[in-house]
Amino acid sequence: MNQNTWWRYLLIAAxxxxxxxxxxxxxxxxDPGIQIRAARTTGFDSTLLARVETALQQEEIAPxxxxxxxxxxxxxxESAEQQLQARNALQDALGNRYTxxxxxxxxxxxxxxxxxxxxxxxxxxxxxxxHFLMEVDLDSAIDRAEDRYVESxxxxxxxxxxxxxSARRTEGGSGIEVKFRDEELRSAxxxxxxxxxxxxxxxxxxxxxxLYLAANMSEDEVDELxxxxxxxxxxxxxxxxxxxxxxxxxVQRQGDDRIVIQLPGVQDTARAKRILxxxxxxxxxxxxxxxxxxxxxxxxxPPGSALFQMRDGSQxxxxxxxxxxxxxxxxxxxxxxxxxxxxxxxxxxxSRGASINQKVTGENIGRRMAVVYIxxxxxxxxxxxxxxxxxxxxxxxxxxxxxxxxxxxPVIRDQLGRRFQIEGLDSVTEARDLSLLLRAGALAAPVDxxxxxxxGPSLGQQNILQGLQSVIVGFxxxxxxxxxxxxxxxxxxxxxxxxxxxxxxxxxxxxQATLTLPGVAGIVLTVGIAVDSNxxxxxxxxxxLRNRNSPQNSIRVGYERAFSTIVDAxxxxxxxxxxxxxxxxxxIKGFAVTLSxxxxxxMFTAILGTRxxxxxxxxxxxxxxxxxx
Numbered sequence: 001m002n003q004n005t006w007w008r009y010l011l012i013a014a015x016x017x018x019x020x021x022x023x024x025x026x027x028x029x030x031d032p033g034i035q036i037r038a039a040r041t042t043g044f045d046s047t048l049l050a051r052v053e054t055a056l057q058q059e060e061i062a063p064x065x066x067x068x069x070x071x072x073x074x075x076x077x078e079s080a081e082q083q084l085q086a087r088n089a090l091q092d093a094l095g096n097r098y099t100x101x102x103x104x105x106x107x108x109x110x111x112x113x114x115x116x117x118x119x120x121x122x123x124x125x126x127x128x129x130x131h132f133l134m135e136v137d138l139d140s141a142i143d144r145a146e147d148r149y150v151e152s153x154x155x156x157x158x159x160x161x162x163x164x165x166s167a168r169r170t171e172g173g174s175g176i177e178v179k180f181r182d183e184e185l186r187s188a189x190x191x192x193x194x195x196x197x198x199x200x201x202x203x204x205x206x207x208x209x210x211l212y213l214a215a216n217m218s219e220d221e222v223d224e225l226x227x228x229x230x231x232x233x234x235x236x237x238x239x240x241x242x243x244x245x246x247x248x249x250x251v252q253r254q255g256d257d258r259i260v261i262q263l264p265g266v267q268d269t270a271r272a273k274r275i276l277x278x279x280x281x282x283x284x285x286x287x288x289x290x291x292x293x294x295x296x297x298x299x300x301x302p303p304g305s306a307l308f309q310m311r312d313g314s315q316x317x318x319x320x321x322x323x324x325x326x327x328x329x330x331x332x333x334x335x336x337x338x339x340x341x342x343x344x345x346x347x348x349x350x351s352r353g354a355s356i357n358q359k360v361t362g363e364n365i366g367r368r369m370a371v372v373y374i375x376x377x378x379x380x381x382x383x384x385x386x387x388x389x390x391x392x393x394x395x396x397x398x399x400x401x402x403x404x405x406x407x408x409x410p411v412i413r414d415q416l417g418r419r420f421q422i423e424g425l426d427s428v429t430e431a432r433d434l435s436l437l438l439r440a441g442a443l444a445a446p447v448d449x450x451x452x453x454x455x456g457p458s459l460g461q462q463n464i465l466q467g468l469q470s471v472i473v474g475f476x477x478x479x480x481x482x483x484x485x486x487x488x489x490x491x492x493x494x495x496x497x498x499x500x501x502x503x504x505x506x507x508x509x510x511x512q513a514t515l516t517l518p519g520v521a522g523i524v525l526t527v528g529i530a531v532d533s534n535x536x537x538x539x540x541x542x543x544x545l546r547n548r549n550s551p552q553n554s555i556r557v558g559y560e561r562a563f564s565t566i567v568d569a570x571x572x573x574x575x576x577x578x579x580x581x582x583x584x585x586x587x588i589k590g591f592a593v594t595l596s597x598x599x600x601x602x603m604f605t606a607i608l609g610t611r612x613x614x615x616x617x618x619x620x621x622x623x624x625x626x627x628x629x
Contacts, residue, residue, distance in 0.1 A: 031076040032082070061089065332348070492617075
């Protein structure tokens with residue numbers, strides 16, 4: 001009646017054996033370590049491991065272990081001091097081609113890693129690091145798009161020989177207006193713009209007797225632009241984080257205009273904040289040497305040119321057309337000039353940028369070409385007393401400042417191609433930061449860091465201990481209650497509960513999920529929920545015994561009749577967890593993941609696992625005088 005079939009043993013073995021193996025790496029803990037990856041390429045580098053070993057031997061640093069795989073090399077150390085010393089040595093030895101990230105490396109045996117067995121990740125609140133909430137200035141993205149459309153309209157009208165008096169953005173900055181001399185030219189302009197730029201909505205109007213054409217982006221175009229700006233910023237920020245050398249970061253969108261960044265294990269939070277929030281890029285322009293700089297300084301700036309400030313505070317007159325910009329840069333590396341010893345950044349252009357650079361420099365040998373550094377800075381607005389000003393919603397009012405300065409304006413001595421160098425930098429640190437920003441790509445829109453939280457390693461360790469204590473205390477209380485109240489059946493339920501925890505850890509490790517403090521709360525809740533199914537079964541068995549049913553039949557009927565109730569209760573909880581995961585963010589997702597996994601594993605252990613053990617204990621007995629329940 002209560003006999004186990006062969007498929008029951010096979011199914012339990014197929015789940016528990018891999019579960020134990022996947023959970024096993026978590027008992028070994030972590031050591032301070034370094035993760036080394038290629039900065040701009042992927043794939044296995046057979047020489048990397050040997051170079052790392054050589055660099056560490058030269059500094060007399062003895063690592064605990066080294067693991068090499070397709071993603072790079074991971075090195076374990078005995079202490080944090082060794083970790084920091086090795087980081088500096090490896091950065092000097094490997095240069096810009098590799099990122100060297102401080103991280104925690106599992107101390108599990110290497111054979112486990114070779115089999116793909118890894119411990120689960122620990123989140124920011126359990127490991128320490130920094131959390132940023134960034135707000136994307138989408139209005140700036142729209143402003144840039146309108147500036148590009150102004151240039152496109154001018155170029156389109158010129159190429160089609162349609163004369164116009166002026167083309168510019170409106171005073172309020174909410175559209176573009178083009179002025180024409182007569183109706184015929186305006187009609188021709190409308191036809192050309194509609195054909196070349198169909199995404200713009202055109203409207204004719206008159207002002208003070210002048211004929212104008214208004215051009216505005218459609219709502220669909222604006223929505224697409226905003227979405228693209230967010231996605232491009234996420235990509236650029238991920239690239240910057242990779243360049244910073246942060247292992248296992250979290251970069252995700254939150255709402256319509258915000259991005260959440262979590263950097264576990266980051267120790268230099270000031271540099272991380274400085275790099276992530278900057279919107280720096282470069283523009284290459286020719287110096288206007290045909291017109292008088294003195295006259296321009298007195299207010300007579302010639303059309304097609306603009307005044308810019310040099311780093312030393314002096315002024316320089318540049319031509320407005322941009323030869324190429326940071327968008328054409330595919331690589332940048334900081335180094336020292338072999339002749340002067342000063343910091344430089346070596347730039348590599350894409351094919352389009354190289355073609356333009358070759359043509360322009362070839363035609364302008366002997367003239368000057370300027371490198372313009374552009375950055376949007378955002379700082380909280382302060383009143384006369386130096387206090388931060390807040391708006392009606394309690395948010396700090398931020399002031400934006402556009403910084404445009406000429407780094408260098410050298411004379412073109414020869415025709416250039418794909419590569420050139422930027423000089424005139426103040427320090428090696430500035431050269432490294434600039435090369436990092438150029439490699440990672442410019443942000444599509446400026447970002448403001450509106451929230452910053454730093455979690456120290458000691459607090460992360462405290463969270464781990466408190467979370468572990470909560471799991472242990474909850475687990476022990478449930479064990480004691482089940483043994484006292486259900487006796488042998490309680491012992492079986494406790495065995496199932498222990499296996500349930502093992503399976504939760506195994507699943508988290510197998511899918512490489514990140515365990516956060518809310519995730520620990522989900523596990524604690526699962527410990528309590530996991531015994532609910534057994535309580536329903538055991539109480540049903542007791543009810544059958546009170547109705548004078550036989551012990552064997554009571555066991556069978558108890559499991560069968562409690563099955564539908566258990567499934568219904570767990571499925572409703574699982575639906576709630578899935579909803580939390582889909583609509584929640586950050587910590588809520590972590591809670592939902594562990595809760596969902598715990599529900600599924602508890603159903604397996606409570607229904608199939610305990611039934612198998614109970615059958616082993618009582619199933620071979622034909623006659624049972626009483627059940628220990």
